[in-house]
Amino acid sequence: MEDLKIKDVNLEISENLERHRTDGFSSSEALVVRRGAPIRVSLQLEGRAFNPTTDLLKVQIMLGVHLYVLMPVTFSKTISYTRWKAYVDRDNLDSQNPSIFISSPASASVGCYTFKMFGITRGTNKKSYAFGKFTLLCNPWCPADVVYIASEDKREEYIQNDSGLLFIGTTMNPVSRPWSFDQFEPGVLEACLKLLQVSPPHQANKKMDYLNRKNPVYISRVVSAMINSEDDCGVLKGKWEGDFKQGVNPSLWTGSGDILTKWAESGFKPVMYGQCWVFAAVMCTVMRVLGIPSRVVTNFNSAHDTNDNLVIEEFYSITGQKLNRSKDSIWNFHVWVECWMTRRDLGFGLDGWQVLDPTPQERSGGVFCCGPAPVKAVKDRRIDLIYDIPFVYAAVNADVHSVILSEGKVVNYSKDTERVGSLICTKAVTFPRLQNITGDYKYIRSPTSTISSRSSRMSEDSTLSRGSSKGVLVVMSLDKTPVAGETVSFTVKVINKQRAAKLMKIHFNAQAKEYNHSPSDTFWETQGVVKLAPMEVKLIRQQILPVQYEDVVGDDLINLAVVLEDLASQEQVLASEEFNIASTQLIIQISNKETIVCDKEQAATVTFTNPFSHMVSGVLTVAGAGLIQGKVQSRILPLLPGGSLKQRITFIPSKVGIKMLQASLALSNVNSTIRGFKMVSVSGA
Template identity: 75%
Template structure:
């Protein structure tokens, strides 16, 4: 009798990718599947037909040096807690049997090898080998990353593009970002990130075992996105000197960063700031199967001494001073990942804050989280991980102090400015979702808004200062737009039944989102006379020619100080704001009939609303739409001028994709952006 031998093993890639919702990873050399669900391999046998009564099959699954061996049974019932291999007896082909391999819902994430062994009762054993990549499974109710709504799984796991929100709470800027998780090499790089981590290098067996937990995985990834303690992906730079690398504002997606890190032999990519760190971490977590979203906290406190108070110092003329290590970032960006928290007991499941920006050592390493959002709202600062730090970011009080020659002239307290507005991209739509109420009891008028425009809010802000004798309001008339004057109003009220003479000092400074302002670029001073109980309104404006040289991607700190000439009493009101840049417009020809693998046309349009000529380099990209990037040099354009650029592209993937364009201006430190969501029909 002939020997029974294995001639070939077919991983049935197309079928398994569809069943495990990993079709978009089809370009990977390995079969990509999700834990807690079975996948099918078909075996071509030779020599003689397979006899289930006399022949046995075994499967050995290996992760590093860890392994499990299981017999192939004829029972279809699988377990969510252990590995199992079986043949469906109803469709047994003795010459080409199909074997189903089922992993537990808590199996470790990683690159597995498997060995199939056929052992006749008499004769020699034969073996065949294969590989598969195992990811978390948010579709599996037994998996600790299970999220129960399909539209959320599509948004937080499968969507390869999104919006990052920046600017200020009153004037939001939507920055398009390509997560690129399906681009060539990104899956392999994200898995390799786990292999490069110190946890894996120090003890591979323990690391592989712990990779069953998304809590553990997320802490490893949070540390590995920055390079402070390891061979991490990104090096931070907040110096405004980017000559040795890339200005963080230039990045448009995660793919370039991850591929550069992999190709350099794991040297850190230069440079990142908070939104870049967060967006790259979002890519890695989505690749690994953990639901993830990018979150922006406007007016984010960085409390260095843990007293939940941020001190801000001003001169008597309204100039903001660098006297404190504490700071308030106009915005700070982190991620949330969805998971159960069996380590914390009931009530802390759901969204967890993770922050890969290197600002806090947690367990001796620069990482942050996972901190349950529910714990932040309930002030459960006794819980793991890093809840007190995140709580301070959204809840610290602000003390504004006017100083002169080392002497405190006045002090005012603000309990509502920090964490003024917290948002993320809405599910299924290119707009924001207000999640402030998930983190804190809503107090401020700004944060009660349930929805906003995806770019510019029409809501003005109001900053108020008060003393015993005088009340002052600083109000922006509307959200400032590039090319238009910044118009604002100073309203002064005399609270006394006697006339007053006041000196009025107005001061504007440019600033980066996370730093103290630079030198004053605009100021004005005057005297106002107030009768008893009188209110005066003082309209003001800053012209485009006065701010265009200093703004770029910066913000503006605006302050007014009133000085009572009789009592020397002072009162301060201040506001920080951004100026909305011009937008690139993208139009798709026949946008309702875009089809996979068919050439399409798009038109990118730019109108120069600035007061001077601008030129630059236009870059167009889109994961699943364009291979790589397309670059065009744009000739200088006069103020009010308009230019159009036609491009062609051939979508390689079906579904909703993002086509994005950015233009780096040559004479000013600024980038103009635009994006268009494109639905691609299957061919």
């Protein structure tokens, strides 16, 4: 009898990509599949046909250079979620080109596999074989996988969506920032897999690393450490002060693809530079590529408690200037990642969203990473559990102690238990808007509490802050949301709580500040004297003009404070708050938006109106995963105050679905970047 000879293996890539919901990776020209689901491959035989009676087929699976499994090909189509299996469908057998189904367990390790398909002729034991390769990812569609998430809408959002919104700014005025996750762009899959290969755990013990990659808890810690470059050849170098001339200003990144591919192409040299939202967005991309549902989360007024006492101290002078006197800090916003997984290592009730923070702040297990910390454990203050729950708990729950100093002595002290973690949010599923998830992390004390009012974007309570002493209560509030190019108007309400007249000295102070630093020098201040009759309530209105803040603030925030001093008793009272100034938006209009199809040129117009009191110029960048290959950039000539420009751009969509076209204008003579986005529905050609 002629020996069975296998000439080649057809990986049936297009069919398998569609079956495994990995067709977004079609540009990689590789077979990308998900664990816990069968892969169909077809044998190309040379010579005679396959005879089920006289021939045997075996499959050898390798992960790296390590033998993973050697198994016979059977005729049983029963799928096992706990072990590897290979079978032939006898009812639909093509003897000349038989189809083999290879099924991995739902707990198989993530990585790049090779397999060898053996054909053996009974009696002679002569073997013929051919090779194949596939990349195996986690499978949130498989109920037996620990990353399974039941909702199809959530799988589309947290795995398949290649664009999203990051939220920055302040609680009172969250700003949505478009971001391209780019997980299906050329080179991104390969970069994410390389990230696992060059990680210190893999380099130290390749076999153990491969075995551990079945567990998303392990994978997420490796990725969290590898996004920053503090301990390894990680993706991003962080920088929060000084100039960015040796790299890219973090505010200018528009997506993850450029960062990941630049890192891989450079031989794994850290890309310069990143800050928290960049670290988080790139990690979200990597986790979505690896098949683990992920989203980017913003914690407004995020505490960094360096001495683990759950208290953040802030110091002010008697004229309302905020002082840099504490190692503790409150970031106006901090951005991290949540990943969805079952936590079998922690027992019952802690499955679901897990906090992971790739921004290098504190070491965990000796390296700069954070998590996965179950959100449910943070809410219940389960600080006895791994990983890093105390750090996350403090970030959303620390108390704030505000202190007024005069000649080094404390003259006033107040406590705020509700400011930290006042709004925690993420992008809503399906829709381009904010979803408030504060209640997932914290117990909301009552419907009328400050947490509730600050955590709702729809709240009409514009109160900034309150300060109180034995004799006086002071309340400061913005008259409306500050907008670039407009006057900042605010009102101070002073309430005399005693039945005696008072003479008060009042100091106002405004300082520009970056979201994660103490404020810089005062750029606006004024003072005066206030006379209060017994039990009187007095309103004091103030304004900061655009010419006073435009050249100082830009994309920064404003720390605004008022200090009142009773001239008779020298008693001091403080009210303060930090806020951002909303910038104008770029307007994007799509031509013929009802007929946008793949592989056909489309046109869009980007419109910008100068809101500033002086001329501006800059560079306009337009990008969009699945819409534009790379970026389109153009220089904007000086534009007079109030002037408008319209910039026409063209693009050719390459992928079907809802895509994001985003534009950003980096101004050259103002520390500000203006952004806008438009969701685009692309249909098949």
